[in-house]
């Protein structure tokens with residue numbers, strides 16, 4: 001076993017490129033044999049408690065019997081057929097299910113294969129909306145700093161300019177408008193000064209802006225920040241007032257993670273366009289969706305093409321749709337809000353000891369998301385080593401040690417994750433990496 005996994009890692013390093021990594025990566029990956037429940041089983045037999053849900057996705061844990069069965073059943077009838085000119089039960093039922101739980105007014109669903117593509121589709125929808133209304137000059141996006149919307153080009157153009165490395169791709173990226181990161185933090189009282197710069201930017205450039213795009217309430221990979229619902233409500237009002245579309249990127253926040261089904265639900269607002277992905281399939285397959293209102297669809301139809309110009313090969317994939325449907329039904333069949341509250345209070349208690357530490361700038365928890373932010377960036381290899389030593393899988397980076405555990409995590413799982421996080425920030429020190 002041991003030799004086999006070492007061999008696999010060596011072979012991996014010869015041929016496989018990993019996310020945000022050099023080739024070969026500076027740190028060797030861990031070889032995974034299997035995963036079940038909240039556990040990742042390494043090829044050498046060790047088990048790690050999963051604190052990442054495989055990047056927000058595996059909300060029901062791994063190898064869940066209900067989700068496994070959904071995939072198996074679907075394989076029996078068909079794994080995939082093209083979506084141009086054809087349709088099938090899983091896609092129609094999933095679209096109906098999404099519309100039923102989405103914020104009011106979102107009634108049409110465009111399927112795609114990943115979150116980044118769902119964001120590309122949302123941006124194309126917004127631009128075609130204004131083409132349909134005879135306003136081609138309204139083609140730019142207004143967003144906020146510290147955002148993350150994916151790695152394809154249009155998506156990258158609305159990511160935080162610094163962490164999104166805009167300078168490297170400036171020749172290719174459309175130029176967008178950036179307001180400061182949303183304030184105040186979640187739980188603090190929003191007042192008009194929090195939206196002032198955003199409002200000024202929006203009003204000054206409103207003739208060019210097609211849409212505002214942002215992550216509602218939780219900014220994920222761009223900084224793991226939680227902001228007050230009042231900010232989102234104010235953005236919705238400004239968009240209404242100045243006839244600008246609002247795109248909510250719910251790819252990380254969707255399906256309960258922040259304590260509400262969608263981030264927008266914290267503020268009771270409906271966007272004109274909404275992107276979902278990640279947890280939609282329960283972490284089984286890659287699928288995403290872009291939802292919109294009838295009004296958006298009508299104007300898109302009036303653009304010169306008469307149609308939305310997008311159509312991924314694997315659009316509406318039956319396997320992914322079937323498992324998404326099973327995952328959403330499984331979520332809704334339980335008292336998921338009580339589950340998220342339980343995880344939230346366990347995270348609050350478990351991370352509290354980090355508050356007193358000298359190098360800790362902030363500790364914050366919202367729903368099933370726990371974050372320790374350090375004052376200085378810490379070396380990733382050392383952080384990773386401390387976590388694995390605790391038997392916990394986390395992927396801290398820079399100044400962020402964070403967790404979004406599967407919803408099925410036990411109190412003991414969460415305690416172990418928190419202990420690993422606290423120990424990481426107390427033991428790892430800045431070494432200039």
Ligand SMILES: *Cc1c(COP(=O)(O)O)cnc(C)c1O
Pocket residue numbers: 114115116117119148149150151215220221249250251252253277278
């Ligand atoms: C992960 C993420 C994306 C990109 O999704 P991919 O499936 O990785 O392409 C977009 N927006 C947000 C908010 C995300 O968290």
